[in-house]
Amino acid sequence: MFGVLFEQTADGQRYIDWLLSGLGWTLALAFFGWWIAFAVGLVVGIGRTVQNRFFAALARLYVEIFRNIPVLVQMFLWYFVLPEILPDSLGNAIKQIPPPWGSFFPALLCLGLYTAARIAEQVRAGIEALPRGQAEAANALGLGGYLTYRYIIIPQALRLIVPSLTSEVMGIYKNTSVALTIGLMELTAQARQISEVTFQTFTAFGAATLIYLALALIAYQSMMLIDKAVHIPGTAHARDIRDQELTAEVPQGGVLPDAMEVVK
Amino acid sequence: MNSLDFSIILQAWPYLWSGLLFSLALTAAASIIGLILGTCFALVQHFEIPVVSQIVRGYIAVMRSIPLILVLFWFFFLVPIVLGHLSGIGRPIPIGATYTAFITFGLFEAAYYSEIIRVGLRAVNKGQFEACQALSLSTFDTYRHIILPQVFRVASPIILSQTIILFQDTSLVYVLSLTDLLGAASKLAQLNGRLVEMYLAVAVVYLVISSAASQFVASLRKRYALTGTHR
Numbered sequence: 297m298f299g300v301l302f303e304q305t306a307d308g309q310r311y312i313d314w315l316l317s318g319l320g321w322t323l324a325l326a327f328f329g330w331w332i333a334f335a336v337g338l339v340v341g342i343g344r345t346v347q348n349r350f351f352a353a354l355a356r357l358y359v360e361i362f363r364n365i366p367v368l369v370q371m372f373l374w375y376f377v378l379p380e381i382l383p384d385s386l387g388n389a390i391k392q393i394p395p396p397w398g399s400f401f402p403a404l405l406c407l408g409l410y411t412a413a414r415i416a417e418q419v420r421a422g423i424e425a426l427p428r429g430q431a432e433a434a435n436a437l438g439l440g441g442y443l444t445y446r447y448i449i450i451p452q453a454l455r456l457i458v459p460s461l462t463s464e465v466m467g468i469y470k471n472t473s474v475a476l477t478i479g480l481m482e483l484t485a486q487a488r489q490i491s492e493v494t495f496q497t498f499t500a501f502g503a504a505t506l507i508y509l510a511l512a513l514i515a516y517q518s519m520m521l522i523d524k525a526v527h528i529p530g531t532a533h534a535r536d537i538r539d540q541e542l543t544a545e546v547p548q549g550g551v552l553p554d555a556m557e558v559v560k
Numbered sequence: 561m562n563s564l565d566f567s568i569i570l571q572a573w574p575y576l577w578s579g580l581l582f583s584l585a586l587t588a589a590a591s592i593i594g595l596i597l598g599t600c601f602a603l604v605q606h607f608e609i610p611v612v613s614q615i616v617r618g619y620i621a622v623m624r625s626i627p628l629i630l631v632l633f634w635f636f637f638l639v640p641i642v643l644g645h646l647s648g649i650g651r652p653i654p655i656g657a658t659y660t661a662f663i664t665f666g667l668f669e670a671a672y673y674s675e676i677i678r679v680g681l682r683a684v685n686k687g688q689f690e691a692c693q694a695l696s697l698s699t700f701d702t703y704r705h706i707i708l709p710q711v712f713r714v715a716s717p718i719i720l721s722q723t724i725i726l727f728q729d730t731s732l733v734y735v736l737s738l739t740d741l742l743g744a745a746s747k748l749a750q751l752n753g754r755l756v757e758m759y760l761a762v763a764v765v766y767l768v769i770s771s772a773a774s775q776f777v778a779s780l781r782k783r784y785a786l787t788g789t790h791r
Contacts, residue, residue, distance in 0.1 A: 360767075360771055361767065364728075364767045365767050366728035366729065366731040366732075366766055367728075368731045368732055369759065372759050373763060376749075376759060380756045381756060466625070470625075470628070471627070472627075473630060474629065474732070476629065477735065484627060484630045487630070487633075491633075491637075497637045501633060504626075504630060505630065505634075508625055509625050512624075512625035512626075
């Protein structure tokens with residue numbers, strides 16, 4: 297059934313090379329986007345918990361804006377709107393970036409900043425789940441605000457939220473497909489192109505689906521490994537995450553142990 | 561930098577409004593289909609019905625692992641073929657992008673809703689089931705009158721949050737060239753060239769609706785926390 301993938305294309309490659317090139321763009325987008333998202337998300341998440349009202353409000357504004365606009369609309373804002381509202385010289389310079397980089401960079405920025413808003417909320421939840429005594433003990437030991445966050449709060453909060461970050465990792469690689477709307481030939485776009493050229497829609501989409509499933513499995517397993525390595529004893533494990541995520545918000549506790557309760 | 565002219569939005573508003581109505585209709589339909597189907601999926605897994613429950617679990621895992629755009633492409637291609645087979649004609653029946661979108665979003669969201677309901681079912685206190693048995697209620701009556709109402713009640717904030725995400729995701733019907741809010745804006749932008757104003761306006765509309773809805777969900781959650789079943 298997948299035989300057609302090994303046939304020659306018009307440009308001398310094989311169809312599977314198209315898929316692999318698409319996979320490459322998908323992975324590059326997800327990988328680099330993730331680090332942008334993680335860095336920005338960490339800063340914004342911390343910002344949401346600081347005493348300073350101005351920074352807290354700024355961080356909240358960031359989260360509200362980036363979380364409440366669909367990722368596709370954000371993609372268009374970065375790709376179509378940003379070059380137009382910048383000064384002419386800069387805008388024209390951006391428009392002249394050759395493809396595929398011309399769509400890769402806006403997509404990278406878009407996915408990174410969008411996912412950052414979601415990660416920021418996880419970071420905030422992680423920080424708020426820590427018992428107050430941690431910060432108070434740090435203060436009692438003479439640590440200032442920065443040192444308290446740097447050595448006491450952040451390391452613990454990050455270890456706590458590894459399970460919930462798993463769904464953000466899965467989210468960012470799925471959202472890379474939105475980049476096809478601004479012309480990036482990532483995995484889904486290549487699958488569609490193969491289906492249009494060969495009419496073997498079933499094969500083309502099937503292959504892409506299998507690759508995405510493999511990616512999901514790899515992402516999930518590696519997050520589990522990370523969780524195992526940095527897990528704080530006594531808290532819930534990553535494999536329970538999907539349930540936790542939901543029950544943590546269900547007001548009726550009681551039956552299922554609440555992950556965060558154990559820490560307190 | 562060209563001067564912005566937002567009066568263009570006022571002229572375009574009727575068309576954008578019809579697009580927004582489509583987005584909302586798609587959200588409503590998909591959430592109803594998704595909830596009904598998702599509840600069935602959750603119950604199938606809850607009762608651990610052999611074979612069916614494994615199929616459902618696989619379906620949910622696949623739906624949650626592949627991008628929505630790929631799912632849209634899949635259904636756009638598959639639904640006519642499946643309908644052709646079901647109706648016995650044997651050749652694909654084209655049903656158009658609009659119906660495809662409704663079917664796809666309904667089936668796709670079912671996977672997400674069912675996970676919410678499934679966990680909600682597990683969170684129901686065992687005593688509730690035992691009390692139903694003591695009252696000799698049938699299984700159907702137990703779930704219909706006792707269990708499911710409680711599940712929906714406690715899960716309603718999460719269900720609503722998921723519906724807000726669904727509302728934002730409906731913008732992806734752009735890839736099927738449908739005229740939802742974003743589709744309307746992009747079609748107008750291609751005609752009049754004012755894409756900056758169009759896309760900014762669309763972003764603001766999504767932002768206002770989604771954050772208003774999120775605020776509502778937050779207040780709902782708070783109210784449940786107060787009168788809720790206790791911790």
